[in-house]
Amino acid sequence: QVQLVESGGGSVQAGGSLRLSCKTSGGTPNSRYCIVWFRQVPGNEREGVASIGATGGNSHYADSVKDRFTISRHDAENTVYLQMNSLKPEDSAMYFCAAREVLSGSICPRSDTNFYTYWGQGTQVTVSS
DSSP states (O other): OOEEEEEOOEEEETTOOEEEEEEEESOOTTOEEEEEEEEEOTTSOOEEEEEEOTTSOOOEEOTTTTTTEEEEEEGGGTEEEEEEOSOOGGGOEEEEEEEEEEOTTOOOOSSOGGGOOEEOOOEEEEEEO
16 A cells, blocks of 8 residues: 655745645555646545656646746656746645556546546645735
């Protein structure tokens, strides 16, 4: 059973930065996982923000965060990061990371919540104007 724990959320002013972390544990050695960051505002559907392939390549971003957010994975630390720069009030949301075990080279969909098997509890990001 894979566990995901997010951290790094908080309150910042517009234009500021945050780095979210998604630490994984419980996976089997040498397993490969797609990792994605979703965000959700109450009353809205979860939005896929960024995804990263099982070997660290093939990153994909929502148009709303391109050139501002960067997803990266550090397998030695079992952690995936989401660096968020130039934050806007509309980035305020609960951010979740999710994972699914896949074969190396698999496509990791950014927007399909049904694809992902394991979910964290979320970390809140609030951006004030």
